[in-house]
Amino acid sequence: MKSLGVLCIGGLQTHQENHAAGFHNDERSHIVAVADEADVDERRRDLNVRLAEQYGVPYIEGIDEALALAGVDIVSMCADVEYRHRVSIACAKAGKILFLDKPLASKAGLAESMVEAIAESGVVSQMYSFVNTPWAKAAKQCVESGRLGKLLSVHADILFAKGPGGTATSNVSRVESAEPEKFTFVESKREFFDLGVYPIGLCLWLADAVPVEVSAVTGNYFFEQHERNDTEDFGAVSMSFESGVVATATGGRMGWNSHPAGGPHRITIVGELGMERFDAWEPRVEIYSTAEAPKLPEPHPQDPMGMWRSTQQAAGIPKKTTYAPLADETRWYPDDIEAFLDCLEQGREPVMSAARALGPSKVISAAYRSAATGKAESV
Numbered sequence: 001m002k003s004l005g006v007l008c009i010g011g012l013q014t015h016q017e018n019h020a021a022g023f024h025n026d027e028r029s030h031i032v033a034v035a036d037e038a039d040v041d042e043r044r045r046d047l048n049v050r051l052a053e054q055y056g057v058p059y060i061e062g063i064d065e066a067l068a069l070a071g072v073d074i075v076s077m078c079a080d081v082e083y084r085h086r087v088s089i090a091c092a093k094a095g096k097i098l099f100l101d102k103p104l105a106s107k108a109g110l111a112e113s114m115v116e117a118i119a120e121s122g123v124v125s126q127m128y129s130f131v132n133t134p135w136a137k138a139a140k141q142c143v144e145s146g147r148l149g150k151l152l153s154v155h156a157d158i159l160f161a162k163g164p165g166g167t168a169t170s171n172v173s174r175v176e177s178a179e180p181e182k183f184t185f186v187e188s189k190r191e192f193f194d195l196g197v198y199p200i201g202l203c204l205w206l207a208d209a210v211p212v213e214v215s216a217v218t219g220n221y222f223f224e225q226h227e228r229n230d231t232e233d234f235g236a237v238s239m240s241f242e243s244g245v246v247a248t249a250t251g252g253r254m255g256w257n258s259h260p261a262g263g264p265h266r267i268t269i270v271g272e273l274g275m276e277r278f279d280a281w282e283p284r285v286e287i288y289s290t291a292e293a294p295k296l297p298e299p300h301p302q303d304p305m306g307m308w309r310s311t312q313q314a315a316g317i318p319k320k321t322t323y324a325p326l327a328d329e330t331r332w333y334p335d336d337i338e339a340f341l342d343c344l345e346q347g348r349e350p351v352m353s354a355a356r357a358l359g360p361s362k363v364i365s366a367a368y369r370s371a372a373t374g375k376a377e378s379v
Helices: 016-025 042-055 063-067 084-093 108-121 134-145 197-207 224-228 309-315 329-346 354-373
Strands: 004-009 029-036 059-061 074-077 097-100 125-127 151-161 213-219 234-240 246-254 265-271 274-279
Touching: 004 016, 004 063, 016 029, 016 042, 016 074, 016 309, 016 329, 029 042, 029 063, 042 059, 059 063, 063 084, 074 084, 084 097, 084 108, 097 329, 097 354, 108 354, 125 329, 125 354, 134 197, 134 265, 134 274, 151 197, 197 234, 197 246, 197 265, 197 354, 213 354, 234 354
Parallel strands: 004 029, 004 074, 029 059, 074 097, 097 125, 151 246
Antiparallel strands: 151 265, 213 234, 234 246, 265 274
16 A cells, blocks of 8 residues: 555644644655644644644645645644534545544544545545554454353443542532533543544444433533533443334543553453453552652643643653553554554454444434533434
8 A cells, every 4th residue: 555645634632633743653654744723822833833834844824725725645633623514524425534632522423424524535535543553453353253142231331530639629520511612622621522422432332222211410520621621521421222122421630640651541341251351551460558648740731631642741740650660551553553554454343433423423422512501312
């Protein structure tokens, strides 16, 4: 396969930091340019330009201008989620292969319009997810093998141990919005939206279906930054499937000292004949000690949650070395890029195509409605 040219939409302090590195480090692809809409704010433009400078490629202001560049085969999409749908649709109509950040869009209806445009164009697409990690693939093999008998339930936790936890003041249930409008803040995110998509996507993939009904709650338990921006730092959802399978998922962000590595990442499968758990951090050794916990690093002023690799490095946030070594989390991002390029090379449809990724978007939208009303909501 020839080396495919990648247009990166979105720059530093997005997942483009990781996606661009994955494409750059694989001989089957190379970065052509970085771009975004022409009217992005000055901060976003500066972060985009800095990524372009990192790879020695031009920064293009305007999506149409960027798509007209020679040699663009793939678009790595990390535009802010508030306008990601319209940029993705433009890329699909231009016939570009799409590697999409998660979730697809801010609302299920917008995600549906994306999926329709991608289907009409016939381009290959993949949304970034955890389905290509070794521990998730082991869980899928467990379900497909039938060794637990009929599938009864699935549970997934994806929680990130980043940021100065323990600063929340209210520690009470949120009054949630049924249709949130703003998702992108410098110092916080809607974590159930941004991180909950991981465990929800895993549950739907493992159950091989989209649920018919969900019940959800969100909360502000850990960070004052989230309270200040009226964004949740945690959410949980229960999902009921037509087959009778029940799934539950939790997603959110906890404090840096709450976990010896990146945070709890695990799947539990329950069948008629037994139960199995799959953990991202195994094999591992758990050590119980009265020793003082590692000192919380000073946060970067532009990224107090420590969400991005670039700001973590700039702030000098150290690796957690007090504990026994755990699984190599640096492999997670390359795994997904490699799987995507493997599909292109071998002519296979990606596991988490845009069409499959629509399910998690629908669940998230229904979950926010449920958290706002306190009632179960149809998907």
